Amino acid sequence: MPFIEESDLLELHKDIDKAQIINERLLDQIKFKNKELRKKKLQRNLLAGVTGLFLIGTLIVFSFTAGRNVSNNYESPSNLLVSIDSLDAIKSRIDxxxxxxxxxxxxxxxxLAKKFLEKEKIYSVQIxxxxxNNMTLASEALTNTIFVKTNPFYSYSLGNFETLEEAQKFREQLVDLGFQDAFVASYKEGKRIQIESPQ
Structure with missing residues (x-):
């Protein structure tokens, strides 16, 4: 039966606490982004409604003034040009x-994809x-990478794949590029589950 040293156990508890803090920060960021998305969606819908009403009003005014211009024997063609310019501005806003x-x-x-990936089993190629923990070359903003601490190492993996076959094909490409030690591992909830067979 394996024996765990007290220092390793303390280190493991520290790692769990750090992971929980990081997870809480990510959840806070997701909540903040969701609030921003709802706010922007509301603003977008409000602006679209105002733009729609403005467009309908412009069309009504345009048809009314065009009808008057026809009855006045086309006295003022400049009104027609102003209305067309307004329509171009509205089209630009809609775009x-x-x-x-x-x-x-x-x-x-x-x-949504990031939240899904955290809960589902995925495959990635550890290179x-x-x-x-000296990964200054990498950024947390990279969406297709995984950083995992497996005592006492920090591992760096590329790719998030739903199937083992996709990950194995990607591993072959990385081996061709010179990453001879690359292997496929499965992850769930940000933790490595197991190392998969090469093929």
Whole structure:
């Protein structure tokens, strides 16, 4: 039966506490981003409604003034040019709103995918382990990487795959690039479950 030293047990408790703190921070960030998304969605919907009402009002005014211009034997063609310019401005605003809506959808999908990945079993290709937590070359903003501490090492993995086959194909590509020691591991809730067979 293996024996666990008290110092290792204390180190494990410290690691668990750190992971809980990081998890709470991530949850706070997700809540903050969700609030921002709801706020932006409300603003977008409000702006879209105001723009729609403005467009309808402009069309009503345009049709009314166009009808008057027809009855006045086309006395003032400059009114028609002003209305067309207004319509171009409205179309431009609508295009901008569509672009903002797409960007917000991408942000929302990113956070939903990240939340899903934390709960489901995924596969990733570990390419390096470090004794020290000296990964200054990597950023936490990288979405397709995993950093895991497995006593006493810090491991660095690339890719988040749903199936073992996808991860194994990616591993083969990394081996071809020179990462000879790369291997596939399965993860769940940010922890490594096991090292998978090469093929």
């Amino acid at each position: 901008n709103l569509k672009q903002q809506n797409e960007e917000l959808s991408l942000v929302r999908e990113f956070y 390096k382990s470090f004794v020290d």
